[in-house]
Amino acid sequence: MKPKVTIIMATYNRSKYIVETLNSIQSQVFTNWECLIIDDGGSDTTIDVIAPLLEKDRRFHFFKRPDTYIKGLPGSRNYGLDLAKGDFIIFFDDDDIVHPQNLEICVEELSKQNVFFCRYLRNVFFDDFDYNFEFSKEYTSFFVTKSHVEKLLINELPFNSCAVMWHRECFKENRFEEHLMYAEEWELYSRILSSDIKGISIEKCLFFGRKHANSNxxxxxxxxxxxxxxxxxxxxxxxxxxxxxxxxxxxxxxxxxxxxxxxxxxxxxxxxxxxxxxxxxxxxxxxxxxxxxxxxxxxxxxxxxxxxx
Structure with a gap:
């Protein structure tokens, strides 16, 4: 069955955290997805620790970034975009935790609204994660348009890299700038929003970012x-x-x-x-x-x- 959602996960030497992240993806209420794990040339045991998951759950796919894409997060994500089969695209990092309702709620919003992306809230955590999720579907929302570009850029309305699900059409003419090694999503997402598309922002936390000094x-x-x-x-x-x-x-x-x-x-x-x-x-x-x-x-x-x- 053709996947409705493509999850793109670039990874680089994250064997310590990636299995916990993939387990949180596997626990999604919405099940019609594919997860493309793009290795950016790491040298640790990532492939070994995820091998059992790859064997058991064929929705996970492991690829090594080819040299035709520049080394780094943007190049790995662009490679994932070129492989993606889903109608909707979402980027997850390799050391974070995804709320079980993430894909379900985003797909519902994108299916019932005339919108091209669904933005949601993201919280951060240190050390061990508390899996006490809040499962309510009661939340407020508002539409986001080109008029919000300034708020995005000044971080008044932050578009965290892993806190937006996009319609694949948004990437038809837009890709990450592969030479950028920081702020690449800030640049790309502002470029997409300035193209006069409409999205929805929901006031519910659906993603949890792990904070540590080795992040970009x-x-x-x-x-x-x-x-x-x-x-x-x-x-x-x-x-x-x-x-x-x-x-x-x-x-x-x-x-x-x-x-x-x-x-x-x-x-x-x-x-x-x-x-x-x-x-x-x-x-x-x-x-x-x-x-x-x-x-x-x-x-x-x-x-x-x-x-x-």
């Missing part, structure tokens, strides 16, 4: 240069997409110029201004904003401290 996010906040350089490149790609679609508002530009103060080693501000081809007046205005931002931020923090006294 953990490495970024520990100032890993590869992750930081990738975020800089992702920012430029996002700005170019918004410019091409005439969606770059003044408030978003202010946000990106502010972000550029944290990427001075890459001269990001100059790259942004050059990309936008601004007039001389606009260049001067944003140069002043950029140059004075650290001072204004210090004054703001000082005032905030005095208010607490």
């Amino acid at each position: 996010t953990g490495e970024f906040y520990n100032n890993n240069p590869i992750r930081r350089a990738s975020k800089k490149e992702a920012i430029l790609l996002v700005i170019k997409n918004l410019k091409d679609k005439q969606l770059l508002s003044s408030s978003l530009l202010r946000y990106f110029v502010t972000l550029a103060t944290d990427f001075r080693e890459y001269n990001l501000f100059t790259q942004i201004i050059t990309l936008l081809e601004l007039s001389i007046f606009e260049r001067i205005k944003w140069q002043f904003f950029y140059s004075t931002f650290p001072l204004r931020l210090s004054v703001y923090k000082l005032k905030k401290t005095f208010r607490k006294i």
